[in-house]
Amino acid sequence: MPRIRVEVDGATYEDDVEPRLLLVHYLRERLGKVGTPVGCDTSNCGACTVLMDGMSVKSCSVLAVQADGSDVTTVEGLGIDGTTHPMQRAFHEEHALQCGYCTPGMIMASLDLLRENADPSETEVREGLEGNLCRCTGYQNIVKAVRRAAKEMREPAGQEVTP
């Protein structure tokens, strides 16, 4: 079995893994990082989205061996030390979740969206999150949350912003 070395949410792990093991199953079943859920088996729903070296991936579409040497951030790795990430806060403030099952993936995908576009329009958010499905919210508040977080991340609180 190949051996991989992965950094996940700030901790380093070394494990022997079956070549067929998916990253999401490695996270959930080997590392106990169950904050990243599985919503489908065809990489459509995006619930399992994590950041791999800063880029969003659907962790059901990545083999654990492909993550060897990578730095993985899951939703559990945001807001460590009792803080919450602006994106997490925005989802709460805008009531952008109901059952919350899609939320980890939605948050991680949104972070990658803002990496590419710090100030997305409503349409850009909708199109940017096309790969993440939510069955509860009708997306309207998710769009608002992402734009709210974008604003906050561009203009961090407490920092003077010149007009």
Place this chain on the structure above:
Amino acid sequence: MTVQEGGVQEGRAGAEIGSPRKRSEDARLIAGRTQWTDNMTPQGTLHVAFLRSPHAHARIVRVDASQAMGRPGVVAAFSGADFADEQGSLPCAWPVTDDMKHPDHPPMAVSEVRFVGEPVACVVARDKSAAFDALDEIDIDYEPLPAVLNMDAALAEGSDLVHDDLGTNKSYTWVFENGDLDAALRDAPVVIEREYVQQRLIPTAMEPRSVLCVPDGDDFTLYSATQIPHILRLMLATVTEIPEHRIRVVAPDVGGGFGSKLQVCGEEVLALLLARRLGRPVKWTESRSEGNMTVHHGRDQIQRLTLAAERDGRIRGFKADILADMGAYLMLVTPGIPILGAFMYNGIYKMDAYSFTCTGVFTTKTPTDAYRGAGRPEATYAIERMMDELAAELGVDPIEIRRRNWIAHEEFPYETIAGLTYDSGNYEAATDKALELFEYDKLRAEQADRRDRRDPVQLGIGVSTFTEMCGIAPSRVLGSLSYGAGGWEHASVRILASGKVEVVTGSSPHGQGHETAWAQIAADRLGVPFEDVRVLHGDTAISPKGMDTYGSRSLAIGGVALFSACDKVVEKARRVAAHLLEAAEQDLEFTAGRFSVRGVQEEGKTLQEVALATFAAHDLPDGVEPSLDSDATFDPENFSFPHGTHLCAAEVDTETGMVHLRKYVAVDDVGKVINPLIVEGQVHGGLAQGIAQALYEEAVYDADGNLTTTTMADYLIPSAADLPTFTTDRTETPATSNPMGVKGVGEAGTIASTPAVVNAIVDALRPYGVNDVPMPCTPERVWRALRSETKPDTAEPGAGGGLGSASASGSDSDSAGGAQ
């Protein structure tokens, strides 16, 4: 808690109810600190994988699971026959007629399979992959039998049978009649007949089903992604004959349900039996493809409708003949779902006569059951589409035709032709507000302009003025409909020694936000800070009594139970407070969490002080027991009737058939509101699902009875890019059937929106001679409807969805959308 000088609490009565408080449950959900059932794997857990039927219908000749046993990690492998003596039959709690045909439904098939995906055998192994891999080693011989897919054909003489022993594919025929419909049809100058198909839908909660059963001697704890821990516990006991008090059911964090988790699943029963047999924790979590095949489906009805009206547009009578696809078996409330629609085909309108006939039909497809709205979306679609047809027939504006027929606000309470009493409503107010927000006249002007210009992109305006019956349900009504249980809900309030409050509710949330809304109710009624209230639910050991969450019932029933329980706490506390204050009970007033002697504000005791005194119990009045804890069980006297007006503007490209929703306005009246943020969220989500039925979703079966939409690539739940921004608003007409004035909201958006969207599409295309587009209104179907020489017929339900799925029978039914 804000405390003023002198220890008097700041007035906060009424501060919580009606406030858009951000949800308490979010903290764990946004951080990934969740307890989905699949997240739990106690030491020693065994994992189950099911082998499922690849045939729509076949006799099981032989099952040999012995080879699977040799695989590494495999602990056990079983066929249905191995559990035949103990697995019982999955329950149906709603025998809608005395002569309803009700076939046996073994959790794991023993001798015959009747839909693709039915479990036939299982492997139990150390991990999920080992269990799954070993399925390949199970050898099964099937003798294929004919699939039964089409409801009309299934009812014809000599049809192949789904259940040979029943001698028919008809489960039941249920009839409701009121008024002289024959006279209405005979005398009315306008008679419109239409046939609509409510296509089969897959509820698709984001969290797949999952169940974990942990044995402890003769006791079992079953964790399940369920909406109904209480009902499930009773049903598991009934099916397996394990005594009810030996079973604890826990619904931990549950990731959506929409009716799909209002079920007693075979996999839940088998997890319990496997845990008992093997003496170890047993877990099963479905894959999405497995779930699409086997979680019960929704809708799937053929509606044959007749509306009779006067020339001035007043409705004389309405007739609905329904065929409802049960699928292969009757599950928990399968036969009752279309019956829930029986009382809604009259919508918000007055009429002289009404007739409803529903025939439940067996097919070799996945069983149907509750899906958001459950019977009412189908009914609302029918009447609201027919109102638009009537408007078109008479050349009257669709809003005006509704005004001429709806119940005026001063006519409430109003006994409808379907036998319900609508307690309150104000259709005029909701409609006026919607028209204004929508800029109705402006859009009609644009529509006229586009028609004049023969713009290839036409604009259509769809109207849906709906009501629905929810808050399920008055127990005596359920009894009269032969339902197997009551419709009450339970709540208890525990006042802890420190004055903190625990609310225990029998409602079992799966995304709705009860932890927040219930705390708001208790905080206001008890006058304690929101933060001092914790809401407990979803565990039969903690919340032993409940009827769970479905049918938009939580607030209108469970919330009212909590309201009453809080009032009982206050009454108990009043006796203690009077004693402590040396005053008469009737001289005390209770405001903002504090008892004081009327006219002497300085003299008072807070609820927390009374709680501590009660806990200490050193000085209580004679005969008063040392507890403020209180219970209430609320059984409503009536349903709740939310209503509203939804308006949809759709741009339809006549060259490509593409539909673009340009504007969507929803004005809902859900009575008094506890948390407007949560209400708005419920409406948004409801709209998304109703719009999805109109435009995107359909469970498609091929000619052999294989479901071809097993994945999210084939079954198209909408993404953010597929939906418009909604304009939502509310009017507020309090319900008179409960002390809080509240109504349900969970299903309203889904019920209202489907006809609004299809009415908009048809409205855009009427100048082209189109009077219907079958759902889902995909570009192909719109395009075909436009090019049809003849009047578009309707499609077969569950066949030929035009979603791009491989669909062998699709060619037949697609012609329904137009000329082939």
